[in-house]
Amino acid sequence: MEKRVRVRFAPSPTGGLHMGGVRTALFNYLFAKKHGGDFILRIEDTDQTRFVEGAEEYIINALKWCGIAPNEGVGFGNGQYAPYRQSERKELGIYKKYADKLIESGHAYYAFDTPEELEDMRKRLEAAKMSAPQYNAVTRQTMRNSITLPEDEVKKLLDGGAKYVIRLKVPRNEEIRFHDIIRGWVVVNSSQVDDKVLLKSDGMPTYHLAHIVDDIEMKISHAVRGEEWLPSAPAHILIYRYLGLEDEMPQLAHLPLILNPDGNGKISKREARFPVFPLSWKDPREAAPYTGYKEAGYYPEAFVNILALLGWNPGNNQEIFSLDELANLFEFERVNKSGAKFDPEKAKWFNQQYLRKKSDEELAESFAPMLKEKGFEKNKAFMVEFCKLVKEKVQFVHEFWEQGKYVFIAPTSYDEKVLAKKWNAQSKELFFSVLETFKNVSTWNAQTLHDTFENLTKEKGKIDMQLLRVLTTGVGGGPHLFDMLALIGKEETLNRLVKALSTLN
């Protein structure tokens, strides 16, 4: 029988969760959803020195905002595998138990080397031009550990409370093969793997031990994580093997990384000229907060859609997906192997697609508070009409202001380029006649304005419409002009024309 699908997202609370992490969480979520399985949030807080206040809460809120909440784990309800925080699980003695097992079977050993001694070893090896200075089958023979030290001395050290770590005893030359759902078979020689620390001198496990113990204990079926873990996967295989748990090992899937749009490398929060966090993140160690996608005006559905298509695709030309659709379609076999550069421009386009799906009423409702902040309040009908007209110009709700503020504020300047090109000696007289004619319009709506203007041009000859736009709104572009003038209203439109004609020569 197939194992029940149980996947976990296991971040460490060392900072705000960035978009790469969110995508890892998303793929886990989609996979669990598709297979009717469980999605778990586990907090990997084994490094006490890197703990950041507020990070855990941030992770929880970010997942919630994205709509990809786990159904088990920290912040989402305890299942039968609680606790879900590794620092708490450590108190159970669970990691030590597994480490001891490895010691007993001879696949791990105690190491008493101080940080200084380790540093010396690295320097020595570098001086000797060794390609990769590492604690391994060869170098461990020169270090202070339970392999090189006499048995009674090891006992004495242990009993005397000496500081020690437990290291994995990696064989000198052995081929390690493992299968990755995304990458297929990967082969590495154990000579490339170092004797990883399993249990640190403070009693905490390292990631390598902790995640394996937890994945086993929590009956995780698939371990989905970023590509940065690929190099340590062989060590993990060995640990499962030496624990006799190879059969229960979760299947592995290493996701490609999300890369910087320009330049190289993974996305860095400092350099990015676009949001990298889902929600704004204030790092207690830094002065300025980082703006999140939410605050930048992205819809969570759009954000998730963008992420889903970064490294995965359904094999057809569809680009807009609801979460449910994604969950139905998702499979690791269709995840790319290569890293994907993030394109902020396309991200905006995605948001625009979602914005256009909103009703004018919804948009009006979201924009109203922003407008109020600018000091303007209009009734609902006005707002709905405004949004209906301006929505074609915006990608974000907050852009309604930038794109349509002239509706609320009379222009104080006029587009120079358009003026330079089109304003001439006859213009003033022509627009005086427009003013006079508009004064007599009794039914002030787009249709009558259009007809009135058209009749006038039949009488007077061509009157440039873009000039009318500039005179009444100040800018050279915007939604359909007569619709806008209808919205602006008769009195205000006439005032603006009067003012423009008194300003321009």
Next chain:
RNA sequence: GGCCCGUUCGUCUAGGGGUUAGGACGCGUCCCUUUCACGGACGAAACACGGGUUCGAUUCCCGUACGGGCUACCA
């Protein structure tokens, strides 16, 4: 440096031994429009390179180049 992973338009990608190499973002042209957009049509734009294998490689294999990751008592 060593090891691992990767490489189709500028970017995200589809495809896969014989295709006019498809789509999307962005860009350009045109149509619609007395304005501005939306929309529509069209266009420029890619199989990193060199060797194999093969009747035939962008597709399979090997090298090279380039890119990325890892190389901690961090995850």
